[in-house]
Amino acid sequence: MELNIIVLAKQVPDTRNVGEQAMNADGTINRAALPAVFNPEDLNALEQALLLKDSNPGSKVTVLTMGPARAADILREALYRGADEGVLLTDRAFAGADTLATSYALSTAVRKIGKFDIVLCGRQAIDGDTAQVGPQVAQMLGLPQITCVRKVLSMNDGVLVAERGIENGVEVVKASLPLLLTVEGVAAPCRPRNAYRMLRFHRAATPSEQASEGYRYSSQAKSDEALCLKEWSLEYIGGDASRCGLSGSPTKVKKVENIVFRAKESKRYSSSDCDLKALVAELVENHTIG
Amino acid sequence: MDNILVYCELDGTRVVDVSLELLSEGRRLADKLGVGLEAVAAGKGLSSVPEQVFKYGVDKLHLFDDERLEYYMTLPHASLLCKLVKENSYQIFLLGATVVGRDLAPRITAELHCGLTADCTSLEIGPYEDKKNGKVIENLLYQVRPAFGGNIVATIVNPYNRPQMATVREGVMPLSVVKEEGYAGTVVEHAVSDYLSDADFVIEILERRVKPAENNLKNASLVIAGGYGMGSKENFDQLYVLAHLLHGEVGATRAAIDAGYATADRQIGSTGLTVRPKVYFACGISGQVQHVSGMQESGIIISINSDPDAPINAIADYVITGKVEEVVPKLITFYQQKQ
Numbered sequence: 001m002e003l004n005i006i007v008l009a010k011q012v013p014d015t016r017n018v019g020e021q022a023m024n025a026d027g028t029i030n031r032a033a034l035p036a037v038f039n040p041e042d043l044n045a046l047e048q049a050l051l052l053k054d055s056n057p058g059s060k061v062t063v064l065t066m067g068p069a070r071a072a073d074i075l076r077e078a079l080y081r082g083a084d085e086g087v088l089l090t091d092r093a094f095a096g097a098d099t100l101a102t103s104y105a106l107s108t109a110v111r112k113i114g115k116f117d118i119v120l121c122g123r124q125a126i127d128g129d130t131a132q133v134g135p136q137v138a139q140m141l142g143l144p145q146i147t148c149v150r151k152v153l154s155m156n157d158g159v160l161v162a163e164r165g166i167e168n169g170v171e172v173v174k175a176s177l178p179l180l181l182t183v184e185g186v187a188a189p190c191r192p193r194n195a196y197r198m199l200r201f202h203r204a205a206t207p208s209e210q211a212s213e214g215y216r217y218s219s220q221a222k223s224d225e226a227l228c229l230k231e232w233s234l235e236y237i238g239g240d241a242s243r244c245g246l247s248g249s250p251t252k253v254k255k256v257e258n259i260v261f262r263a264k265e266s267k268r269y270s271s272s273d274c275d276l277k278a279l280v281a282e283l284v285e286n287h288t289i290g
Numbered sequence: 291m292d293n294i295l296v297y298c299e300l301d302g303t304r305v306v307d308v309s310l311e312l313l314s315e316g317r318r319l320a321d322k323l324g325v326g327l328e329a330v331a332a333g334k335g336l337s338s339v340p341e342q343v344f345k346y347g348v349d350k351l352h353l354f355d356d357e358r359l360e361y362y363m364t365l366p367h368a369s370l371l372c373k374l375v376k377e378n379s380y381q382i383f384l385l386g387a388t389v390v391g392r393d394l395a396p397r398i399t400a401e402l403h404c405g406l407t408a409d410c411t412s413l414e415i416g417p418y419e420d421k422k423n424g425k426v427i428e429n430l431l432y433q434v435r436p437a438f439g440g441n442i443v444a445t446i447v448n449p450y451n452r453p454q455m456a457t458v459r460e461g462v463m464p465l466s467v468v469k470e471e472g473y474a475g476t477v478v479e480h481a482v483s484d485y486l487s488d489a490d491f492v493i494e495i496l497e498r499r500v501k502p503a504e505n506n507l508k509n510a511s512l513v514i515a516g517g518y519g520m521g522s523k524e525n526f527d528q529l530y531v532l533a534h535l536l537h538g539e540v541g542a543t544r545a546a547i548d549a550g551y552a553t554a555d556r557q558i559g560s561t562g563l564t565v566r567p568k569v570y571f572a573c574g575i576s577g578q579v580q581h582v583s584g585m586q587e588s589g590i591i592i593s594i595n596s597d598p599d600a601p602i603n604a605i606a607d608y609v610i611t612g613k614v615e616e617v618v619p620k621l622i623t624f625y626q627q628k629q
Contacts, residue, residue, distance in 0.1 A: 015438050099406070100399060128437055130408040132396035135364075139400035144493050145364055147393045161496065167301075167389050169500030175493040250405030250451035254418060254432065257443045266593075266603060271612020273620065279608065280624040288569050288590050289512070289536050289625070 001158065002058035003177075005049045006113060008106055008121035008137065009042040009063050009078065011071040015126050038074045041122025043190035045183040048152055049120050050082045050191065055155065060084045062113060066094055066105055072206050075229050079201040080193035087113065087230040088206055094234065096246030099128075103136035104243045105234070110141060112237040118160070119180040123148055134182035144175055147182045200224075206231040291429075292381040293350075294320045295453065297371065298331040298343060299362075299390050305331065305342045307509070308386035308460035313346035315413060315463040316384055322415050323429055325381070326350065330374060332367055334360040340477055347468040349475045356482040361495055362390050368397040370485040375402060380453040382431050384413075387457035395457050405448035406455040407433035411462050411587070418447045431456065436583070461508055461566055505539055507556060512538030513567040515558055515585070516614075518545035519574025519595065525615040526551035529573060532622050541565065543581045546574075559584035574614040577602025594618070 013034035046063065053059040063078040065071050066089040075086030089109045097105065110119060119141070124131035131147075138145035148165040153172065155161075161174045165184055203217035206229045210221055221227040234244060242248060269275040284290045296316045298309040313329060320327040327347060331339050332354035340351055354370055371394070375383065383398075385391035387409045399406040414432040419425070431454040433446045448454040507513065514533040520526040526546065533540045542552035544559055558565055559581040570588035575581060577593075577600055585591075586605060593606035594614045603609045610617055 013438075099396065100403070103396075103400060128408075130396075130406075131392045132399070132406060132408060135393060135396035136400040139368070139397045145393070145397070146493065147364075148389060165389065166498070166500065168503055169498065171495055171499075172497040173493050174496050250403070250448050251407060251446050252418075252420075252449060253444055254447045255445040266606050266609045268598075269608065269610045271610060271617050271620070273624075276610070276617065276620050277624050279610065280621060280628055283592075283608075284625075284628055290628075 001056055001155075003052060003056050003060075003117045003155075004115045005052060005059060005061045006110055006116045006119045007042070007046050007049045007061060007063045007078070007083070008110075008119065008133070009046065009065045009074055010039040010122075010125045011036050011065065011067050011074045012039045012125050012127040013037075036070065036073070038077050039122050039125045039127075041124060041183060041185050043122075044185055044187040045120040045122050045181070046078055046081060046083065047188050047190040048149065048181065048183050049118070051188070052118065052152065052155060053082070062087060064089065064106065064109055064113070066090070066097075066102060066109070069206070069208055072209060072229055072231075076201055076204050077193075079204055079226075080198045081191055082194065082197070085226075085230070086204070087232060089232050089237070091234040091244075093239075093241050093244050096249065097244060098249035098251045099130055099132035100136060100250055101244050101246075101248035103133050103140055104248060105237075105239060106133065107137045107140035108237045108239045109232060110137070112232065117158075117177045117179075119143065119178075121180075121182055123182045123184050131182070134180060138180035141180070143178055143180045145180045145182070146173055146175065149181045149183045150187050152181075201227070203227050204229050291323060291325050292379050292452070293326040293328050294323075294382040294384070295375070295378075295380040296327070296329045296348075297383070297385040297391070297394070298329050298339065299386050299388060300331060300333045300336075300339075303333060303335050303338055305339060306386065306388070307465075308388060308391075308458065310343070310346060311460070311463040311465055312384045312386060312458055313343055313348060314466040314468075315458070316382075317347035317466070317468055319382065319413060319415060319431070320347075323381075328352065328378075328380070330354070330371065332356075332359050332370060334358075340474060344474050345467045345469045345471070346465075351475060351477050353477060353479050354482050354485065355479065356486075358486075358491060359482065361498065363491070363493055363495065364393055364397060365493065366486050366490040367394055368401070369487075369490050370480075370482070371398055372401045373485050374480075375453060383453040383455045385455070385457050387459045391457045395455055399455055402453070404451040404453055404455055405446075406457070407435055407446040407448075408457050410435045410456045410458045411443075413456065413458070413463075418449055420449060430454070459564065504555060507539045507541055507558075508563055508565060510539035510565070511567050512536050512569040512571075513541045513558070513565055513585070513588070514538050514571040514573065515541035515543065515575060516546050516551060516573045517543040517575030517581070518549055518551075519576065519614060520546060520551055521574070521615060523551050525574075525618075528615070528618045528622070529571075532571070532618055532625075535622060535625060536569075538567070538569070538571075541585075543575055543578075572602050572606065573618060575602050576600050577605070
């Protein structure tokens with residue numbers, strides 16, 4: 001069975017390894033100094049899409065991302081690893097979106113893509129860890145969802161069986177397509193870039209990138225449609241501006257505080273018997289232990 | 291004013307801890323606002339649920355009791371909750387930030403078109419000024435949550451859409467029994483067939499494999515955690531002796547687990563458990579941000595490290611500088627002597 005698979009992916013600042021170069025003098029994070037990466041669990045989702053394509057020849061994997069122009073980087077990354085097509089959803093109107101406004105834009109773009117049997121995305125993105133976009137997109141598209149997928153066990157005649165993580169265990173569920181799946185980080189890691197695909201698709205670019213001065217592959221892009229990443233605006237997907245971006249977001253950020261690892265007034269002890277006895281006595285005394 | 295609703299997640303027919311914590315918090319917020327607290331549970335064989343929840347001060351309990359609801363499934367729960375909220379209108383709707391809560395809550399917000407804040411660590415009531423129109427909205431729910439890998443803490447509000455929805459992590463809100471035994475609020479037993487159709491049951495559960503957690507780390511009030519600095523499995527095993535003595539649980543850093551000192555279910559940090567014990571012993575732990583984000587809200591932090599400048603010491607209340615493999619046995623001995 002030939003499947004149309006859509007993977008929702010996000011470019012995120014890498015919050016996992018905040019090195020010294022990304023720390024401000026006051027101990028806060030300099031977000032601009034963090035590298036922008038393919039959200040890790042979205043890569044797990046891409047792998048599930050590619051596995052489904054492997055076992056269902058003729059299937060098509062389209063990667064959709066919403067973000068600024070530089071988010072086209074993760075579309076190229078997806079092409080290097082085996083995706084067939086990349087769509088960048090980009091518009092000032094999308095800026096400042098919370099999860100609900102993001103899900104609205106993504107679900108509207110998925111409808112614009114048109115044919116789909118399976119929508120896949122990571123369980124959550126590492127910059128917000130909310131895990132909301134998958135279920136919200138599913139609801140907006142009227143699709144059943146299977147969250148926290150660890151493995152697709154089978155896909156036959158339009159019926160998919162998957163193993164998903166639940167509290168203290170796993171669950172095996174069965175459902176008919178179309179479906180939305182969110183994939184956990186413990187699922188199979190994404191396959192590496194393919195050298196041949198890198199040679200070809202490093203030239204892939206959005207219309208904006210192709211129009212920029214530094215782009216040197218215009219002639220190839222003219223004859224190879226696969227090098228033309230799609231770049232869609234709000235108007236193009238026919239979305240309602242009042243449901244997008246900041247104005248379409250029911251949640252507002254009232255306040256943001258940077259976590260500063262401020263030195264506490266710690267009491268210091270050596271490992272001498274005398275010191276440790278005094279410490280144990282104090283901890284018992286003030287009911288910390290015992 | 292509209293009431294507050296809390297979703298009671300079930301493990302079989304037992305209301306899980308985080309839901310009871312939310313009932314306690316919901317009661318506190320409801321009293322602040324001068325409104326009622328309602329709870330909802332969906333499952334099979336719910337006759338024991340009322341007595342489990344009423345002591346936390348629930349005014350009204352909605353029950354959906356049906357054969358087909360034995361195990362949690364997204365679509366039926368989402369459908370009946372959406373209908374319940376539309377029928378009654380609530381100003382606040384709280385769920386646990388569990389696998390179930392995080393599967394269910396966003397689905398509901400997409401249908402009801404309301405805001406949702408995930409994984410809150412504290413909730414408060416207060417005013418909000420809309421800078422666009424200068425309007426001040428009173429009595430909004432402040433939803434406080436860590437973001438950006440634990441590097442920032444944000445306060446989120448939903449000024450205009452209702453209900454204001456939030457999921458809250460387990461172990462954050464204290465339990466508080468506010469009613470005498472024998473108190474009972476109103477129980478509303480809903481006819482499930484009025485709320486659900488066959489279309490809600492298109493996903494079939496073929497198999498469930500659940501085993502109870504082998505440790506009680508997430509609920510422990512005292513945690514003895516060891517890092518790579520423990521040096522060996524034998525040294526690490528000393529922590530179990532100390533933990534047993536102090537009625538605590540043993541946790542570990544990713545590095546200690548990778549080194550084979552402990553099993554993965556004991557991992558504390560951004561890719562493991564988040565714990566908030568009253569007392570946290572950090573033994574041979576340097577204090578990488580990934581670990582610290584999973585324990586920084588602990589009450590009293592005691593660090594044992596041979597490096598006097600280990601980053602963990604900056605957030606510790608007590609710092610013991612010395613070889614951890616010598617300090618831990620001494621602490622055990624001196625504590626026993628004290629007993």
